[in-house]
Amino acid sequence: MSAFVSRGLRRFAAVASLGASLGLTLGASLGVAVPAQASPIMSATFAPLGQPTSVPFGWADFCRRYAGECDGGPLPSLDINLTTKSIKEIERINKWVNEHIQPVSDMEHWGVVDQWDYPTDGKGDCEDFALLKRKLLIDEGFPRQALLMTIVKDGHAEGHAILTVKTNAGEFVLDNLRAEIRPWDRTGYRFVKRQSQNEQNVWLQIGDPTPAPDYVSR
Structure with missing residues (x-):
């Protein structure tokens, strides 16, 4: 990660008392092993x-x-082990980001139609929410290759960005427009494309090919 991003996130975390607010205690082992006795909730x-x-x-x-955020070669497939503990941590981070980041459009924020960034000033739109959730979950030990930036079309056929969480019990969505975590196929969205689990700079079509939106918003 670049020094600029690190400083920005540290400032954001310090101002918002990020660690204390989240009460993060997750260890690096979560999401790696899938015990035989685990019963997904x-x-x-x-x-x-x-x-x-x-x-x-x-x-x-x-x-x-932010080249450091996108470096790295191919990764092995690795899903999150969905347990009571792991889902609690995912829900906590999802809730905190949704409640503490002020939603603003990129045009209001940056004066451009579409810009993906960390909301270090406490403001952002859909992809910025998703990027921060991804960052915080990775920092808490969840595998990067199970946290996938995803582009969908909403009910108005407008572009929207969410975070797909790939687990041993299926795939779930973290969305700045909804408080609850939902299975990917119970969102009402038309899924367009997302990051490859094995190579974060490769994007894959989802389902039947559909024209991608020019940009994402909200």
Whole structure:
């Protein structure tokens, strides 16, 4: 991660008392092993993935500015072990980000149509919420390859960004527009594309190919 991002996130965390507010205690071992006796407390299906597709401009620009966040070669497939403890931590981070980040459009925030960034000033739109949730979950020991930036179309056919959490019990969505965590196929969204689990800079179609939105908002 670049020094700029690290400083920005430290400032944000310090001002918001991030660690204390979240009460984070998760260890690095969570999400790695899947014990035979584990009984998932939630269940979902897995999204049907297609061929590699175009990388969102916002992600490419984010990686250009924060190269350290996008470095790294291929990764092994690794799902989160969904237990009472892990889902509690995921819900806690999802809730905290949704409640503490002020939703503003990129045009209001940056004067541009679409810009992906960390909401270090406490403001952001959908992809910024998702990026921060991803960052915090990775910092708490959840595997990067199970936390996938995802592009969907909402009920108005507008582009929207969410975070897909891939677990041994299926795939769930963290969404700035909803407080609860939902299975991916119970959101009402039309799923377009998401990061590959094995290579974060490769994006894959989801289901039947559909035209990608020009940008994401809300």
